[in-house]
Amino acid sequence: xxxxxxxxxxxxxxxxxxxxxxxxxxxxxxxxxxxxxxxxxxxxxxxxxxxxxxxxxxxxxxxxxxxxxxxxxxxxxxxxxxxxxxxxxxxxxxxxxxxxxxxxxxxxxxxxxxxxxxxxxxxxxxxxxxxxxxxxxxxxxxxxxxxxxxxxxxxxxxxxxxxxxxxxxxxxxxxxxxxxxxxxxxxxxxxxxxxxxxxxxxxxxxxxxxxxxxxxxxxxxxxxxxxxxxxxxxxxxxxxxxxxxxxxxxxxxxxxxxxxxxxxxxxxxxxxxxxxxxxxxxxxxxxxxxxxxxxxxxxxxxxxxxxx
Amino acid sequence: xxxxxxxxxxxxxxxxxxxxxxxxxxxxxxxxxxxxxxxxxxxxxxxxxxxxxxxxxxxxxxxxxxxxxxxxxxxxxxxxxxxxxxxxxxxxxxxxxxxxxxxxxxxxxxxxxxxxxxxxxxxxxxxxxxxxxxxxxxxxxxxxxxxxxxxxxxxxxxxxxxxxxxxxxxxxxxxxxxxxxxxxxxxxxxxxxxxxxxxxxxxxxxxxxxxxxxxxxxxxxxxxxxxxxxxxxxxxxxxxxxxxxxxxxxxxxxxxxxxxxxxxxxxxxxx
Numbered sequence: 001x002x003x004x005x006x007x008x009x010x011x012x013x014x015x016x017x018x019x020x021x022x023x024x025x026x027x028x029x030x031x032x033x034x035x036x037x038x039x040x041x042x043x044x045x046x047x048x049x050x051x052x053x054x055x056x057x058x059x060x061x062x063x064x065x066x067x068x069x070x071x072x073x074x075x076x077x078x079x080x081x082x083x084x085x086x087x088x089x090x091x092x093x094x095x096x097x098x099x100x101x102x103x104x105x106x107x108x109x110x111x112x113x114x115x116x117x118x119x120x121x122x123x124x125x126x127x128x129x130x131x132x133x134x135x136x137x138x139x140x141x142x143x144x145x146x147x148x149x150x151x152x153x154x155x156x157x158x159x160x161x162x163x164x165x166x167x168x169x170x171x172x173x174x175x176x177x178x179x180x181x182x183x184x185x186x187x188x189x190x191x192x193x194x195x196x197x198x199x200x201x202x203x204x205x206x207x208x209x210x211x212x213x214x215x216x217x218x219x220x221x222x223x224x225x226x227x228x229x230x231x232x233x234x235x236x237x238x239x240x241x242x243x244x245x246x247x248x249x250x251x252x253x254x255x256x257x258x259x260x261x262x263x264x265x266x267x268x269x270x271x272x273x274x275x276x277x278x279x280x281x282x283x284x285x286x287x288x289x290x291x292x293x294x295x296x297x298x299x300x301x302x303x304x305x306x307x308x
Numbered sequence: 309x310x311x312x313x314x315x316x317x318x319x320x321x322x323x324x325x326x327x328x329x330x331x332x333x334x335x336x337x338x339x340x341x342x343x344x345x346x347x348x349x350x351x352x353x354x355x356x357x358x359x360x361x362x363x364x365x366x367x368x369x370x371x372x373x374x375x376x377x378x379x380x381x382x383x384x385x386x387x388x389x390x391x392x393x394x395x396x397x398x399x400x401x402x403x404x405x406x407x408x409x410x411x412x413x414x415x416x417x418x419x420x421x422x423x424x425x426x427x428x429x430x431x432x433x434x435x436x437x438x439x440x441x442x443x444x445x446x447x448x449x450x451x452x453x454x455x456x457x458x459x460x461x462x463x464x465x466x467x468x469x470x471x472x473x474x475x476x477x478x479x480x481x482x483x484x485x486x487x488x489x490x491x492x493x494x495x496x497x498x499x500x501x502x503x504x505x506x507x508x509x510x511x512x513x514x515x516x517x518x519x520x521x522x523x524x525x526x527x528x529x530x531x532x533x534x535x536x537x538x539x540x541x542x543x544x545x546x547x548x549x550x551x552x553x554x555x556x557x558x559x560x561x562x563x564x565x566x567x568x569x570x571x572x573x574x575x576x577x578x579x
Contacts (some may be wrong), residue, residue, distance in 0.1 A: 017379075021509075025375060028505040041512055044519065054522040054555065055529035056515070061455060061463035064531055068466055069568035077533050077551075079511055083503035093497045100499065125507070125537045125547060132500055134507060138535055279574040 037108045045112040045141075048076040058119050058140045063160035067118075070164050071145040075112045078141045080104035085132040091182035091256040095219070097135035098122070098178050098260065102155060105137045109153040114141035116150070120157045120176075122260075157262045158232075168274070171266040174228040179220030182256035183212050186245075192253060208255045209240070216257040224263045231261035336432040337410065342457025346409060349461045351434040355403050359396030359429045362418070363388035373483050375506040377513060378546065381479035384425075385548065389413065389475065392427040393452065400450040405433030406443045407451035409460050411473055413552075442560050445471050446526045453554040455532060463531065467563035468556040472525040475552040476517030480510035482545045511535065514549040527555030 024040060031038040037045065047053035057074035059067060067074065082100035086093045109117045120139035140160070143149065156163045156173035166173055185192075185208045192204045224231045238257040245251050336353040338346065346353060365388075368380035392413070400408050411431035418424040433450065436443055445451045453470035455463060463470060483502055515535065522530045533553035 021376065024512075025505055025509060028508045029501055032501060032504060032508070038508060038512070040516070041508070044512075044516060048519075053519055054527050056519060056522075056533050056553070057529065057531050058533045058535070060532055061459045061466055061468070064468070065462055065466035065568055066571065068565045069570070071565065074529065077515065077535060079535065081504050081507040081511075083500045083507065085498050085500050089497060096497055123537075132503070134503065136507065140533075274573050277572055277574045278577055280577055 032104075035103060035107055037104075037111045041108065042111050045076050045078070045108065049113045049143075056140075058121075058138065059160045063119070066164050067142065067160050070167070072116075072142045072164075073145065075114055075141045075143060077138065078105060078108040078112060078114075078117055079136065079138040080108060081134055081136045083132060083134040089182060090131075091180045091258060093133070094135075094258050095178045095180040095223075097133065098137075098176060101135045101137045102176055105139065105155060106153055109141045109155070110149070110151070112141045113143060113149040114153050115144045115147055116154045116156060116163075117141050118156050118158075118160045118163045120155055122157070166264065169272045170270045171264050172228070173232075174263045174265050176260060177220050177224035177227060177231055177263045178258070178260050179216040179218070179223060180256075180258045181212050181215040181219060182254060183208060183215075185253045185255070186250045187253065188250045190250070192242075192251065205240075205253065205255075208253060212255045212257045213238070216259050220259050220261060224261070228263040228265040230264050230266055232264055235260045337430065338432055338457055342410065344457075345461040346432075346434060346457040347437075349464050350437045351406075351409075351460075352437055353409075353432050353434050354405055355433050357396045357399040357403070357405070357408055357431055357433045359392040359394065359399065361388050361391040361395070361427045363391070363425050363427060364421075365423050365425055367423070374481070375483045375502060375509065376481050377510070378479045378481050381546070381548075382477060385477045385479060388425060388427045389429075389477070392429040393473070396429040396431065397450060397452060400431075400433040403433050404435065405450045406435050406441070407445075407453065407470065408433050409453055410456050411452055411454045413454070413473075443469055454552065455554055459532065463554075463556065464559070465563070466568065467559055467565075468528075468531070469559055471527045471555045471557050472521070473552070474518050474521040474525065474527075474530060474555045475550065476514040476519070476521065477548060477550050478510045478513040478517070479546065479548045480506060480513075482506040482547065484545060510547070510549040511551075514551045518551040518553065522553075522555040525555045526557070528557050530555050 024038070027040070028038040036042075044053065048055050055074050056077045057064060058077050059074060064074070080101045080103075082097050082104065084093045084097045084100075105117060105120070117139040120137050123136040123138060125134050125136065137155075139155070141153070154172065155175045156166075157176055158166065158173055163173060185204065187204065192202055220231065236257070236259050238255070240256075241254045243252040243254065334353050335356040336343065337356060338353060343353065363384060365384040366380045368378045393411075396408065396411070408431040411429055413427070413429050416426045416428070418426055431452070431454075443451060451470050452473040453460065454473050455470060460470070483506065518530065518533070530553040533551060535549070535551045538548050538550060
């Protein structure tokens, strides 16, 4: 049973496998540059779409149930990766990296003949290599019964249940928007640290934070505008560092802010048609009704400190 | 799927239980809710099934500057998991179970030897209350699934039944960059295409293998797929891509999409 038997092959077969691997890698590299899915992935997606190979869904059975009852069919799990080296900026690399991965995910979904990708999760592999990071997106490509394949499949970072909930409310989740900004501040007059004073705002640092956050959010708005008319579900990540300046050099401060959100296309003033029943959950401790799974593991966010 | 089980089914079940367990006691790792939902779905737990395998993993080093699958390690992970799973399944078959629900597959490193890994598969064997054999896997043995009791109920109500827990694995060595490779990229953010390509290939291999297993089990699709990465204490550039899910088939009497009940939205007023 299983593939293990395949491994027992004699040496000529292993040689063939090596040649095949080399060929596959060359194809992957070429395909990445041309922004199209690699040939082997393409074949698998098309087989799944045509019913020649089993479909693959990252959806839970409950999600499968809802997705089916709303006329959506899973095709295949799709994924995309972009591995960036930060020669220039860590912060801006994040906007770049997720942007690139998003484009690739869309290309894969398009090749699968999908209308949408649901349940898109952001992942990062824990291989700490030379000031670089991978930006990986994994989700499930679906098609809607009766609709033609989309030229521009939508990408929803929400789980399938929430996707359907949004669709029912006439809101279409469309993609991911990213805003990332950082700034260095050189503290020539030593105003950032006010250790000798009483209660007083550190204006310089406040100002630095304000600027960085505003710019990141402005960028988010600009990026979101190309995809929809609103964003939901912010993920905020921010850090501030102090660096000693050395002899005759001022202290420097780095502030960075990254914000990532799900973009939606919503019509204004459209009420939600479902009745909501009020229940008293007798569950002790945290109610399972209130929990939802995390959709990324790429940022150790300061969510608990209170995001914006 | 009626909640009431006929009396003769109960009698029959008693027989099944006592043939597997002299005490007539069933064992399971179900929570109360899981237990109730599995029974709501028309099944009865009969006993906990366990398969274990302690495996010595061979050594393989990838060449420094090459992206490649480490097939010795891939094979080891595959073989050991396969052994644990098939032992669990054999135990279930011996009990007369129609399937195993809530399979948990764990890997543990044994502390005194870095090459020894312990694989444990554990789940609850269940039988259909009416003695319906249509839920068995394609080979007539018990189905396996990593779905919880709740998910099992939901899957049947989505019009599908579990066939086999399928997985694909690929242990991969990501190439190192040469010492001078960094020079050209100072001051720019550039994509490390080699690394990206490595991720693509490793993931593709894992997913293909999982899909292959599903096709071999004659399944229509795979639900609850998790594609993740892990490292079991290998060198820094070695990573395992692992795809796992439950292969499913439509029920004998398919449920039309329109027949699936709409869920009710509730607002918990607890806090």
